[in-house]
Amino acid sequence: MEHRPANVVNIHDAPSKDYQEGQHWGGSYQPLTPVLDQQKGRLGVNLTRLPPGRAGCPFHSHALEDEVFYILSGRGLFRYGDKICEVGPGDCLSCPAGSGVAHQLANPFDEDLVYLGMGRNDPNEVCHYPDSGKVLVRSLGQVGYLEKAAYMDGEAELPKIFSMHRK
Template sequence: MSEPQATKPFSIESVPWEEWSKGARFGSRVRRIGKFGGASHVGVLIEELLPGKQSCPLHYHAEEEEQMMILAGEATLRLGDERYKVKAGDYVVFPAGQKLGHCLINESDAVCRFLMIGESKPNDVCVYPDSNKVLVPQTGEIYVKSETRDYWYGEDIGG
């Protein structure tokens, strides 16, 4: 098996924008600069969030750490039940296993540009508190949480 090769320097401007949206609430445009450069263990994105849009559903990861730096503009960071105004130069770390969902909402009248850095771990599980879902990326399955159960729930433990 051959060893990975280092990527030659490239201009971020040479990385194409990818636009996406879901309904009126969610959407952005993204440059996947890590993937463009050949990264497979750490994802690095530059994302632009238009006014009135939310970056993604509120979520947290069991195994993956994410980090974010606001490059231009401002937005509202939802972190659990709290809201924080973030602006250019602000940095936030979302540790793996921290049970506080996070997302960005652009409530301003200008584009918010930010850098997003995250691990790519095959055994991660992602929880979505607002919609009561759990995503298992390895299988692509999404489960709806009904209620928390004891470990032995439903098992015939005898006698």
């Protein structure tokens, strides 16, 4: 048998990564596209297992990254904007970026929810978390809360560029 190239990954060989926090958040996933994952902004696919009683992540919307979820087994709840519906095997969920509509998957049922998650890992992504008011700015490596400020708030009377020029 020939050696398989790095861009061919069998699910049985993909490492599983746990991302659970507390009693009700997270599950595990297996990255199926490590060759694409090496360069940010490329399409990626993960196989995700969400155990009973857990939500995959907080309710959020994306500015740049479209996401698609394809349910393989189990049942779950899909929250999209102000609507919620039950999802199961064969359902494909589309979450377009830039719409301002947040989404979330959760599993209140008694067996694992297993699905493929597909999307880009954009280095410039900005996410909004409406339930908590948080904002993620990936390029800054920060999640936090924004406070309103005037455009010139905190800026020096003499712009720094002028003192830099004199040196």
